Amino acid sequence: MKHIIWDWNGTLFHDIDAVVGATNAIFKPYGLAALDNEGFRAAYTRPIWVAYERMLGRPLREGEWEDLDQAFHDHYHELMHACALAEGALDCLRTWGESGRTQSLLSMWAHDRLVRKAAELSIDRYFARIDGLSNGAPGGSKAEHMVAHIESLDVRPSQVLVIGDSIDDAHAAQHVGAMAVLYTGGMTSRADLAASGFPVVDDLADAFSFAT
Incomplete structure (x- = not known):
């Protein structure tokens, strides 16, 4: 492999506590019991509005998704300040960079x-490109964004390893012909990751074995 495409939330950025905290905050007015991390992972799926319907036990009403999504991000953007890079993430970025190979960052989080x-975490220098979500509705599929990201890089998809925490990351990699490995530090349960058939790692450094 010549290039790694990293996911952000739940992969390089260990923000599961902020995600669960924000989710509990938006559903508190509905009278739902607070979830712990594993309870959230049991309900989580993509697109995220399907997970919300699971939690509520009913379809979302017209306009409800937009209200919940805005409220979630309001809470998340406060709680994320207590979050940091995943364990070993900085060593992984440095090791891969020192190998002379390239890496980039692709996320469904807001680009700006x-x-x-x-930049705040001083890791922007490791990436040949950083792409977040600049337009379109949040919570959708990553595949089309992966296509655009790959096209912007001077690398063949067969030479790319995608490292992410959700099955959507793996499907996006598969869509463009790249390889994927899934990390258990994010929002998807290990059981669901393993059931997908894609390689699964509990430590980011272990993902390198799939790149070499």
Whole structure:
């Protein structure tokens, strides 16, 4: 492999506590019991509005998704300040960079926020490209964004490893002909990751074995 495409939320950025905290905050007015991390992972799926319907036990009403999504991000953007890079993430970025190979960052998080956070954490220098969500509805599929990201890089998809925490990351990689490995530090349960048939790692450094 010549290039790694990293996911952000739940992969390089260990924000599961902020995600669960924000989710509990938006559903508190509905009278739902607070979830712990594993309870959230049991309900989580993509697109995220389907997970919300699971939690509520009913379809979302017209306009409800937009209200919940805005409220979630309001809470998340406060709680994320207590979050940090995943264990070993910085060593992984440095090791791959020192190998002379390239890496980039592709996320479904807002592009401007992503760029600012990567700079704040002093890791932006490791990436040949950083792409977040600049337009379109949040919570959708990553595949079309992966196509555009790959096309912007001087690398063949067969030479690319995608490292992410959700099955959507793996499907996006598969869509363009790249390889994928899934990390258990994010929002999807290990059981669901393993059932997908894609390689699964509990430590980011272990993903390198799939790149070499």
